[in-house]
Amino acid sequence: MQHDRVRAECRSRLQRRDQRAQRVGANRLVVGGAVEQVDGVDQQRVDVGGGHRLAKRRDLLTGIHARLPGARVLVEDLDRLRAALDPPRDRLRRPAGGGDVGADQHRLRLGSTCMRVRFAPSPTGALHVGGARTALYNWLLARGGGGTLVLRIEDTDRERSTSENVEQILEALQWLGIDFDEGPISQVARSERHQELLQQLLDAGHAYRSSATKAEVDLFKAQHGAHRGFRGEDEGSGAVRLRVPDEGESVVHDVIRGGATFAHVHLDDPVIARADGSVLYNFAVAVDDMDAAITHVVRGEDHLSNTARQLLVLEALGAAPPIYAHLPLLHGADGKKLSKRHGAASVQEFRDLGYLPEALKNYLALLGWGAEDDETILSTEELAERFSLERVSKNPARFDHQKLRWMNGRYMRALPVQQLTERLEQFTGRSGLRAAVEISHEKMQTLADFEPLAGFIFDGPADDPKAREKWLDEDGRAVLADVHAALEPLQQFTLENVQEALEGVLAARAAKPKQVFQPVRVALAGTAVSPGIFETLVVLGRDESLARIERALRV
RNA sequence: GCCCCCAUGGUGUAGCGGUCAGCACGCGGCCCUUUCACGGCCGAAGCGGGAGUUCGAUUCUCCCUGGGGGUACCA
Numbered sequence: 001m002q003h004d005r006v007r008a009e010c011r012s013r014l015q016r017r018d019q020r021a022q023r024v025g026a027n028r029l030v031v032g033g034a035v036e037q038v039d040g041v042d043q044q045r046v047d048v049g050g051g052h053r054l055a056k057r058r059d060l061l062t063g064i065h066a067r068l069p070g071a072r073v074l075v076e077d078l079d080r081l082r083a084a085l086d087p088p089r090d091r092l093r094r095p096a097g098g099g100d101v102g103a104d105q106h107r108l109r110l111g112s113t114c115m116r117v118r119f120a121p122s123p124t125g126a127l128h129v130g131g132a133r134t135a136l137y138n139w140l141l142a143r144g145g146g147g148t149l150v151l152r153i154e155d156t157d158r159e160r161s162t163s164e165n166v167e168q169i170l171e172a173l174q175w176l177g178i179d180f181d182e183g184p185i186s187q188v189a190r191s192e193r194h195q196e197l198l199q200q201l202l203d204a205g206h207a208y209r210s211s212a213t214k215a216e217v218d219l220f221k222a223q224h225g226a227h228r229g230f231r232g233e234d235e236g237s238g239a240v241r242l243r244v245p246d247e248g249e250s251v252v253h254d255v256i257r258g259g260a261t262f263a264h265v266h267l268d269d270p271v272i273a274r275a276d277g278s279v280l281y282n283f284a285v286a287v288d289d290m291d292a293a294i295t296h297v298v299r300g301e302d303h304l305s306n307t308a309r310q311l312l313v314l315e316a317l318g319a320a321p322p323i324y325a326h327l328p329l330l331h332g333a334d335g336k337k338l339s340k341r342h343g344a345a346s347v348q349e350f351r352d353l354g355y356l357p358e359a360l361k362n363y364l365a366l367l368g369w370g371a372e373d374d375e376t377i378l379s380t381e382e383l384a385e386r387f388s389l390e391r392v393s394k395n396p397a398r399f400d401h402q403k404l405r406w407m408n409g410r411y412m413r414a415l416p417v418q419q420l421t422e423r424l425e426q427f428t429g430r431s432g433l434r435a436a437v438e439i440s441h442e443k444m445q446t447l448a449d450f451e452p453l454a455g456f457i458f459d460g461p462a463d464d465p466k467a468r469e470k471w472l473d474e475d476g477r478a479v480l481a482d483v484h485a486a487l488e489p490l491q492q493f494t495l496e497n498v499q500e501a502l503e504g505v506l507a508a509r510a511a512k513p514k515q516v517f518q519p520v521r522v523a524l525a526g527t528a529v530s531p532g533i534f535e536t537l538v539v540l541g542r543d544e545s546l547a548r549i550e551r552a553l554r555v
Numbered sequence: 556g557c558c559c560c561c562a563u564g565g566u567g568u569a570g571c572g573g574u575c576a577g578c579a580c581g582c583g584g585c586c587c588u589u590u591c592a593c594g595g596c597c598g599a600a601g602c603g604g605g606a607g608u609u610c611g612a613u614u615c616u617c618c619c620u621g622g623g624g625g626u627a628c629c630a
Binding site: 120121122124154155156157159160161214221225226227228229238239252254257260261262263266267268271272273274275276278280281282284285300301302303304305306308326328329331333335336337363367369370372373374375376377393394395396397398399400402403404405406407409440441442443444449453502506512513514515516517518520521522525527528529530531532533 | 556557558559560561562566567568569577578579580581588589590591592593594622623624625626627628629630
């Protein structure tokens with residue numbers, strides 16, 4: 001109930017924000033004209049909602065305005081904004097925490113109660129770890145601050161989108177424990193609404209139909225210079241293009257990057273709908289984010305350039321843009337964009353490799369973000385509590401499987417035996433694993449490590465010729481015979497009595513521990529690697545252990 | 556080609572004008588030790604280059620170089 005009220009309040013605030021932006025007639029800064037020196041500082045003319053001001057060039061570029069959501073584009077706020085800019089850094093980096101109402105507190109207030117974020121995967125393949133990280137960051141943001149997470153399926157690419165992929169994505173998110181509050185919303189299901197707004201843009205002259213081909217676009221640019229974006233003619237038919245003004249520039253205010261400035265003159269009039277009327281990504285995203293009242297768009301950096309186009313769509317629609325945060329991309333070990341070639345890339349591959357979802361989340365969270373106190377192992381709850389966009393790194397990160405393995409091992413070891421047993425039973429499809437898990441608990445880094453380490457307990461000794469050769473030679477078998485003799489009289493195996501027995505052999509032969517234990521290990525496990533030898537004997541039990549030793553003796 | 560973004564050890568990062576440049580993975584050594592792990596200790600390893608601002612730059616500005624992304628009637 002409380003929640004609904006908060007949401008209703010948010011919605012109306014956002015609506016008021018949009019209306020105000022519409023009334024004033026501007027929702028973004030238009031920067032134009034020469035840079036001039038005023039008081040030794042580069043300043044530039046900025047048109048804001050019909051008026052204009054001089055603003056510090058540096059501030060425009062660093063996108064400080066993005067810190068004042070809903071206020072950043074309005075004339076009456078500019079003075080306040082500028083007043084808040086000095087000194088900018090202290091205010092922007094961390095919440096002041098005092099009574100001072102700075103830009104950050106503004107942002108945080110909106111962020112904590114009204115934040116509406118979304119994860120919008122395209123079902124053209126399985127969910128990739130890069131996508132998973134984006135989903136995770138959005139989820140952490142929403143969960144950490146009582147916000148709302150919307151799941152939207154961007155399926156406007158009819159050729160490549162499949163329902164199987166949608167299933168896969170949903171399944172991967174579920175496995176990760178990433179849930180959402182609204183959706184999944186199918187983008188194609190909203191086509192009626194898209195048509196409506198598309199027509200609105202056409203009617204208002206913000207968009208036009210053109211049948212210009214790629215070659216014609218290239219020709220245009222060749223004629224008008226490489227820096228010049230394509231401008232078409234309204235031909236009344238063909239694909240729908242958005243009209244981009246030549247003058248001015250669009251500034252993407254980005255919480256992570258500051259600002260990215262795109263001069264309009266460089267931009268082509270983007271195609272926003274196909275000739276058949278079906279809408280394209282840049283249009284659909286803008287509309288859907290607007291309709292869903294998304295406040296923060298957190299997505300991969302590969303979308304950064306497109307954001308300028310989306311800003312233009314939003315402006316034509318008369319809507320205020322959300323706050324953006326473009327995450328650095330994930331790379332493989334070779335520094336190239338992560339793909340199938342780098343081994344595991346999809347979430348289910350990591351699941352099948354024996355990784356724990358909580359470990360994967362922890363690792364992914366730390367890829368491109370760091371807690372203030374350098375903490376490395378953070379539970380999902382701790383992550384949600386501490387995560388902040390401001391601390392997201394700007395650099396692309398390489399995916400390091402080794403570190404993931406290490407981290408996964410930490411999580412496995414932290415798990416109570418019973419829980420780990422359940423996970424392993426699910427992973428392997430076996431049952432009755434508890435005793436075996438107990439003795440191999442400390443030795444695994446992934447669930448998949450269990451079989452090679454302890455599978456012999458259930459499947460009989462493995463076949464490792466090298467180990468046999470080395471440890472079951474004549475000496476080894478002599479040792480085994482002694483061990484058998486020492487173990488045989490024991491009624492029942494316990495940790496104490498097997499240890500006593502083996503140490504007896506050790507003492508009698510005046511041998512090194514290794515010389516006694518390794519042959520036994522190979523007899524029991526078939527390999528030179530296994531859980532502790534006493535523990536293994538106990539888990540295997542008297543009869544099975546003796547039988548295996550006898551068998552080793554026989555060959 | 557054009558546009559945009561980025562730049563601290565091998566990797567992920569901390570740093571926000573004065574630090575012995577911190578942490579983690581990995582790597583090397585030692586210890587523990589019945590194998591493998593785990594754990595503990597120690598160590599090697601970094602501010603891409605050049606100008607500028609400054610008493611002082613890893614930190615601010617510019618240029619270069621390098622990397623990445625975009626440039627689709629894909630998302």
